[in-house]
Amino acid sequence: MKASLTELAVQAPKVELHLHIEGSLEPEQMFELAARNGIKLPYADIEAVKQAYQFGNLQEFLDLYYQGMSVLQTEQDFYDLTFAYLKRIQADNVVHTEVMFDPQAHLERGIAFDTVLNGIERALQQGEREFGISYRLIMSFLRHLSEESAFETLALAEPYLDRIHAAGLDSGEKGHPPEKFERVFARCRELGLKITVHAGEEGPPEYVWQAIDRLKVDRVDHGNRAMEDPALVRALVDRGYTLTVCPLSNLKLRVVEDMSQHPIASMLEAGLKATINSDDPAYFGGYVNDNFRALIDHQLIDRDQLYSLLVNSFDGAWMADSARAGYWAKLDELFARG
Numbered sequence: 463m464k465a466s467l468t469e470l471a472v473q474a475p476k477v478e479l480h481l482h483i484e485g486s487l488e489p490e491q492m493f494e495l496a497a498r499n500g501i502k503l504p505y506a507d508i509e510a511v512k513q514a515y516q517f518g519n520l521q522e523f524l525d526l527y528y529q530g531m532s533v534l535q536t537e538q539d540f541y542d543l544t545f546a547y548l549k550r551i552q553a554d555n556v557v558h559t560e561v562m563f564d565p566q567a568h569l570e571r572g573i574a575f576d577t578v579l580n581g582i583e584r585a586l587q588q589g590e591r592e593f594g595i596s597y598r599l600i601m602s603f604l605r606h607l608s609e610e611s612a613f614e615t616l617a618l619a620e621p622y623l624d625r626i627h628a629a630g631l632d633s634g635e636k637g638h639p640p641e642k643f644e645r646v647f648a649r650c651r652e653l654g655l656k657i658t659v660h661a662g663e664e665g666p667p668e669y670v671w672q673a674i675d676r677l678k679v680d681r682v683d684h685g686n687r688a689m690e691d692p693a694l695v696r697a698l699v700d701r702g703y704t705l706t707v708c709p710l711s712n713l714k715l716r717v718v719e720d721m722s723q724h725p726i727a728s729m730l731e732a733g734l735k736a737t738i739n740s741d742d743p744a745y746f747g748g749y750v751n752d753n754f755r756a757l758i759d760h761q762l763i764d765r766d767q768l769y770s771l772l773v774n775s776f777d778g779a780w781m782a783d784s785a786r787a788g789y790w791a792k793l794d795e796l797f798a799r800g
């Protein structure tokens with residue numbers, strides 16, 4: 463019997479390319495860490511946290527996201543956060559993850575760079591040993607802060623760059639175009655870092671142009687609004703950019719009004735290398751498989767498109783070519799057999 467689309471999506475080996483580790487802080491763990499660190503949360507209970515997660519736009523989410531991460535204080539907290547995420551994605555058959563973290567959001571609270579990095583990395587190493595999940599680390603700059611602050615953070619990170627694969631750019635997009643950080647990312651490239659930048663989530667197509675032409679990114683995070691500009695779509699296709707699309711995030715942050723209007727199929731039909739990711743799973747209602755389920759339940763993708771999304775994510779991953787080829791072969795086998 464043929465496996466259903468959902469069964470195929472669940473069984474397939476997968477990659478996650480767009481995940482903010484601080485966005486994987488589940489309400490239960492938020493309460494646990496708050497108790498451990500003697501922090502008072504502005505919520506009566508877990509149900510109240512869940513109730514609060516209704517967002518009208520990106521900024522409304524970010525306000526709660528920065529507040530939530532205040533419970534992360536020690537290296538052990540960052541370890542526990544990251545290991546909980548890894549256990550969760552192992553259940554989703556994720557075999558490789560590229561994890562973003564926001565050093566400035568912790569530095570501002572007096573948490574040292576190496577406290578954050580050591581905790582996250584120790585969990586990632588254990589996840590690789592115990593679950594076989596390979597990883598990359600992406601250090602993201604907060605775009606609502608200044609260029610100067612980004613440079614200061616990069617200087618702090620320099621002794622650790624052998625452990626960090628890429629630099630990213632996130633936080634409130636509107637009014638903070640990629641060009642604000644052109645010099646920072648030029649320096650990142652000189653330092654040998656890969657670059658991936660949030661663009662076209664809420665911001666206009668012009669921000670995606672700036673990301674590719676001025677920041678010279680290797681990948682684009684989200685990129686939804688590129689669909690408004692046919693010349694931009696052509697450039698993204700011709701130059702082979704991977705887009706890290708996040709359907710449940712798009713729904714929760716009102717980038718799309720309704721899941722049935724999600725542009726994933728149009729993106730694939732245009733030839734874009736779209737991939738499926740969870741962004742901030744604890745805030746947006748699900749991990750990678752939940753994102754695939756949402757697309758399948760709304761009949762937004764067919765079997766060939768599911769296959770393309772899976773292949774694209776391995777294609778866009780910063781992983782060894784030999785590992786990539788092995789996973790592609792597994793996908794071929796699964797789809798031929800399924």
Ligand code: ADE
Nearest residue numbers: 482632633634660741742
């Ligand atoms: N930081 C965490 N999640 C984000 C998102 N979806 N967009 C911008 N910044 C973020």
Ligand code: ZN
Nearest residue numbers: 482632660741
């Ligand atoms: Zn994101």
